[in-house]
Amino acid sequence: MSSGWNDGWDDDCSVISDKGEIGFIDFADDKSVQSYDINEEGSVIISVPFPFTQGKPQSILVGQTSKWPITLENTTDEPVELWGVRIFCSNPADSFTLSLMEPPSADTITKSENSQGFLEGYSLEDRVLQSQQTLTIWLSCKPKDMGLHTTVVHFDVDDNRIERVVFLLAEDSISRSLASTKPYRRAPRRRNQFAVDEYVVSSRPAKPTKRGYKCKIAEYPIPKHIRELIENKHVPDVFAEGLTKENYAAFFSTLLTMEEVHLEEEMRTHNMECVMMRRKGPQFVALEVPGLAERRPSLVHGDFIFAKIASDNSDCPAYQGYIYRVEADEVLLRFADKFHTLHRDGNLYNVHFTYNRVTMRRLYQAIEAAETLQDNLLFPSESTKRTLVKTAPIVPCSGSLNAEQMHSVEMILACKGAPPYVIYGPPGTGKTKTLVEAILQIYTKRKNGRILVCAASNSAADHILERLISNENVKVKESEIFRLNATSRPYEDVPPDYIRFSYFELSVFKCPPLQALKRYRIIISTYMSSTLLYTEDVKRGHFSHIFLDEAGQASEPESMVPIANFCQRETVVVLAGDPKQLGPVVFSKDAESLGLGKSYLERLFECESYRNEDDNFVTKLVSNYRCHPAILDLPSRLFYKGELIACKEDNSFSITSNVDFFPNKEFPVLFFGIQGCDEREGNNPSWFNRIEVSKVVDIINKLRASTDLNESDIGVIAPYRQQVLKIKKVLETWDLLDVKVGSVEQFQGQEREVIIVSTVRSTIKHNDFDRTYCLGFLSNPKRFNVAITRAKSLLVIIGNPHIVCKDPYWEKLLWHCYENNSYQGCPPPERMDQGFEESFSETGVSNEVVEDPSWDEGTWNSYDKRVYFADVLEARQHCGFRLRNRMTRTGMKKMMMIVMVMSVMGHRVFGDSVDCMKDCNHSCGSGFWCNVKCEWKCIKSATVASYEPLKAKTLTPGGVNPIQFGLGRTCTMWVMRMSGPVRYYF
Numbered sequence: 001m002s003s004g005w006n007d008g009w010d011d012d013c014s015v016i017s018d019k020g021e022i023g024f025i026d027f028a029d030d031k032s033v034q035s036y037d038i039n040e041e042g043s044v045i046i047s048v049p050f051p052f053t054q055g056k057p058q059s060i061l062v063g064q065t066s067k068w069p070i071t072l073e074n075t076t077d078e079p080v081e082l083w084g085v086r087i088f089c090s091n092p093a094d095s096f097t098l099s100l101m102e103p104p105s106a107d108t109i110t111k112s113e114n115s116q117g118f119l120e121g122y123s124l125e126d127r128v129l130q131s132q133q134t135l136t137i138w139l140s141c142k143p144k145d146m147g148l149h150t151t152v153v154h155f156d157v158d159d160n161r162i163e164r165v166v167f168l169l170a171e172d173s174i175s176r177s178l179a180s181t182k183p184y185r186r187a188p189r190r191r192n193q194f195a196v197d198e199y200v201v202s203s204r205p206a207k208p209t210k211r212g213y214k215c216k217i218a219e220y221p222i223p224k225h226i227r228e229l230i231e232n233k234h235v236p237d238v239f240a241e242g243l244t245k246e247n248y249a250a251f252f253s254t255l256l257t258m259e260e261v262h263l264e265e266e267m268r269t270h271n272m273e274c275v276m277m278r279r280k281g282p283q284f285v286a287l288e289v290p291g292l293a294e295r296r297p298s299l300v301h302g303d304f305i306f307a308k309i310a311s312d313n314s315d316c317p318a319y320q321g322y323i324y325r326v327e328a329d330e331v332l333l334r335f336a337d338k339f340h341t342l343h344r345d346g347n348l349y350n351v352h353f354t355y356n357r358v359t360m361r362r363l364y365q366a367i368e369a370a371e372t373l374q375d376n377l378l379f380p381s382e383s384t385k386r387t388l389v390k391t392a393p394i395v396p397c398s399g400s401l402n403a404e405q406m407h408s409v410e411m412i413l414a415c416k417g418a419p420p421y422v423i424y425g426p427p428g429t430g431k432t433k434t435l436v437e438a439i440l441q442i443y444t445k446r447k448n449g450r451i452l453v454c455a456a457s458n459s460a461a462d463h464i465l466e467r468l469i470s471n472e473n474v475k476v477k478e479s480e481i482f483r484l485n486a487t488s489r490p491y492e493d494v495p496p497d498y499i500r501f502s503y504f505e506l507s508v509f510k511c512p513p514l515q516a517l518k519r520y521r522i523i524i525s526t527y528m529s530s531t532l533l534y535t536e537d538v539k540r541g542h543f544s545h546i547f548l549d550e551a552g553q554a555s556e557p558e559s560m561v562p563i564a565n566f567c568q569r570e571t572v573v574v575l576a577g578d579p580k581q582l583g584p585v586v587f588s589k590d591a592e593s594l595g596l597g598k599s600y601l602e603r604l605f606e607c608e609s610y611r612n613e614d615d616n617f618v619t620k621l622v623s624n625y626r627c628h629p630a631i632l633d634l635p636s637r638l639f640y641k642g643e644l645i646a647c648k649e650d651n652s653f654s655i656t657s658n659v660d661f662f663p664n665k666e667f668p669v670l671f672f673g674i675q676g677c678d679e680r681e682g683n684n685p686s687w688f689n690r691i692e693v694s695k696v697v698d699i700i701n702k703l704r705a706s707t708d709l710n711e712s713d714i715g716v717i718a719p720y721r722q723q724v725l726k727i728k729k730v731l732e733t734w735d736l737l738d739v740k741v742g743s744v745e746q747f748q749g750q751e752r753e754v755i756i757v758s759t760v761r762s763t764i765k766h767n768d769f770d771r772t773y774c775l776g777f778l779s780n781p782k783r784f785n786v787a788i789t790r791a792k793s794l795l796v797i798i799g800n801p802h803i804v805c806k807d808p809y810w811e812k813l814l815w816h817c818y819e820n821n822s823y824q825g826c827p828p829p830e831r832m833d834q835g836f837e838e839s840f841s842e843t844g845v846s847n848e849v850v851e852d853p854s855w856d857e858g859t860w861n862s863y864d865k866r867v868y869f870a871d872v873l874e875a876r877q878h879c880g881f882r883l884r885n886r887m888t889r890t891g892m893k894k895m896m897m898i899v900m901v902m903s904v905m906g907h908r909v910f911g912d913s914v915d916c917m918k919d920c921n922h923s924c925g926s927g928f929w930c931n932v933k934c935e936w937k938c939i940k941s942a943t944v945a946s947y948e949p950l951k952a953k954t955l956t957p958g959g960v961n962p963i964q965f966g967l968g969r970t971c972t973m974w975v976m977r978m979s980g981p982v983r984y985y986f
């Protein structure tokens with residue numbers, strides 16, 4: 001009796017009906033997709049069209065007709081009646097057709113539903129399927145666009161209905177070229193699979209500096225009692241007191257320990273059993289590490305692992321192996337010579353990862369050093385006074401500045417020492433521009449000024465370097481500006497134009513010696529890499545100014561790395577950031593909620609002078625110069641109480657007017673709905689969606705062909721590393737190397753004329769996974785905010801609307817586009833209207849008669865009212881309607897009662913059907929009302945409130961809900977609204 005539908009598509013698949021509602025089908029275990037090969041008597045075998053291949057829907061090409069024969073075999077000795085074969089619904093509508101003859105290629109013989117519900121050309125006489133007779137029907141699909149195509153075919157045989165549900169994935173050649181060749185298999189992982197008390201040591205890669213560090217960072221071992229407390233889930237006492245001057249170091253070091261214990265635990269989950277390594281050159285072996293792309297585990301150059309032959313022989317020693325290089329999905333390791341001599345590529349090893357404490361030790365050191373800072377840096381209060389020195393009026397060197405920006409620059413020049421000066425404001429309000437202006441002013445006006453600029457990520461730091469060196473009015477000397485890179489940063493990661501501002505040997509970045517460092521007037525680094533200056537013995541007070549950009553993104557201990565190590569009484573500290581954009585990345589949820597998730601910038605606002613926006617302490621910027629007003633409107637309302645002032649000159653029309661795919665050329669935010677599939681390959685747990693990759697490239701090519709946009713004007717944001725890599729790979733084949741593709745984190749602080757966002761997800765159930773690992777876009781308002789505020793003139797979102805709408809922010813964006821006629825692609829999901837629940841009541845049947853002026857008897861007999869009601873109900877006020885004098889008119893032997901659930905907006909309809917059979921004396925002469933509050937099958941219950949004499953009737957979930965009218969026929973009934981939370985299935 002099985003159709004084979006439940007034997008599993010590896011990844012779940014979300015599907016929508018022709019009317020746009022979604023079903024999330026877990027092919028592995030959901031019985032709702034099961035259909036039956038034979039009817040109830042076991043007499044007719046109906047084959048399954050387009051069966052899955054390797055657990056996945058078949059792939060078909062856009063623009064080509066794909067066809068499949070469906071056979072109906074009467075295996076009994078009796079004839080059976082075949083009442084009808086019809087396409088019940090398709091998505092996209094009309095994408096599937098049925099025919100009795102094999103379609104030649106593209107042409108169809110029959111429309112998806114004809115008036116009688118029978119195949120055209122299949123005459124009344126033919127309705128009997130004789131004993132042992134087999135009838136072949138062709139189902140074909142000609143997709144116009146990429147994405148999932150679905151259809152439900154109904155076969156009415158005798159008194160039974162048999163259903164076939166079909167899924168096809170329409171693709172083009174680009175997405176096909178990205179199809180995974182290795183099916184995803186989660187790598188086997190074990191914890192603590194071998195003890196590493198003893199091991200054969202290896203030699204570590206060359207240290208970043210042969211000179212050795214002048215100032216070493218201590219070990220900061222985790223105190224045993226703290227570890228025990230944390231491992232036993234006790235909350236250490238220090239948190240009961242809250243953060244104070246006295247417990248500053250203890251408070252933060254306990255938070256860091258919580259994070260560290262969590263990361264150690266997390267690292268153990270990545271241990272691997274029975275894996276192979278590949279010899280790579282005479283010196284190295286390569287180990288493939290699933291999850292490396294997503295930093296799970298996070299491994300960098302200089303880390304080490306342990307490997308032991310996977311055998312029970314306890315004499316086999318464990319070997320220590322140092323990581324010499326980290327590549328996309330593998331690490332190059334060097335073990336002791338003996339290991340390499342004995343190694344064979346077929347050997348199986350157990351691998352044990354170790355947690356690298358270097359970053360944590362730097363943070364422990366910073367917070368320890370912070371305890372000796374002045375109070376007005378760590379805990380400024382209302383009574384804290386600001387010392388200002390007189391300065392001459394400034395002439396901006398980077399174009400025009402608005403009044404608030406000018407004020408900030410003047411304040412920075414006038415400040416002497418603590419407390420920190422803060423520039424904060426929403427995206428694109430010129431925080432970085434103001435910092436850059438202030439840096440250039442200090443550079444030109446203060447010959448003794450020494451500036452340290454820190455940013456939260458390498459790309460943000462590169463961006464500041466770019467702005468500083470490209471200023472037209474101030475030429476910063478190359479010998480006076482330095483970009484300090486971490487040793488672990490891959491050389492190729494640095495844009496070639498900036499390499500000359502760095503120091504490296506054999507393509508490995510290094511920190512120059514102290515004497516060289518002292519010659520630079522501007523040093524730019526990430527927060528963490530600024531430790532390198534400390535280890536080179538740069539002293540407190542060396543820098544006159546410390547600028548921290550994107551300060552909302554750094555945890556307080558991270559901000560303390562530059563502040564605590566280099567601040568002295570007169571050092572001016574300036575922070576710029578926005579607490580509504582990306583915050584610190586913290587893996588331990590406890591540590592995050594207890595304080596590690598709060599940035600130093602955010603904590604400063606607990607002090608009244610900052611909170612009250614005292615202009616001696618803080619400047620708030622609200623004029624946005626980056627984004628077109630249509631791009632800005634939603635984030636302004638969602639995150640900034642509508643305060644943002646759009647100042648960007650509107651030049652987006654020059655882009656949209658020349659490109660044909662914009663439905664509303666005045667509105668440069670386009671949501672392109674596409675039902676792709678999110679998948680993984682090999683052992684790599686990172687996600688990609690090749691259908692979206694192809695769409696991204698298609699849009700870039702169209703933009704390039706029709707506008708004068710340069711490659712570098714376009715940015716693509718995707719939430720998963722694999723998607724980023726796949727997009728880059730295809731762009732390479734098109735020679736589009738200057739299109740920046742990266743994560744939201746890599747775009748924070750940046751902007752492009754055009755931003756294309758690929759949301760990737762097409763399966764809802766992975767949302768929790770994303771939340772746990774801080775991945776993806778959904779459930780992360782800050783990431784959403786950053787992603788949609790990078791575009792200057794045009795924002796294009798490519799995603800599955802049925803998935804993104806599960807997040808309230810993305811949902812708002814989706815409908816924002818929809819309402820502005822800027823939605824394209826697959827039908828969007830049903831829109832739940834808040835007013836709906838109130839407007840609907842079980843007894844509140846409207847007395848309004850819904851009449852279609854064009855409805856005459858002939859129309860009724862044509863039995864095609866679906867469109868009729870769908871149209872009528874777009875008026876959307878009706879909770880009930882009347883069918884008058886219809887039943888006696890039908891001469892049809894059998895009709896299906898169809899319950900249509902109309903969405904609130906009336907545009908999208910979820911269709912379902914129910915056979916209705918029950919004695920009822922209703923003459924139908926006066927018609928009836930139906931008012932259905934339903935959660936039937938997809939919905940829990942449905943109430944038919946009938947016009948007398950038919951009594952109100954509750955339709956129960958899932959089963960047949962019989963109601964029979966006059967002639968012993970079932971009839972068509974239309975139900976308009978649904979209520980309550982709904983899970984949808986086909």
Ligand SMILES: Nc1ncnc2c1ncn2[C@@H]1O[C@H](COP(=O)(O)OP(=O)(O)OP(=O)(O)O)[C@@H](O)[C@H]1O
Pocket residue numbers: 400401402405425426427428429430431432433434578624625626748749750751
């Ligand atoms: N006063 C101004 N006049 C004209 N353009 C400006 C002005 N201030 C900023 N801009 C422009 O606005 C854009 C955004 O500026 P900037 O990147 O400094 O903003 P931000 O606040 O740092 O953004 P984010 O929060 O995203 O990091 C840049 O193109 C910048 O040149």
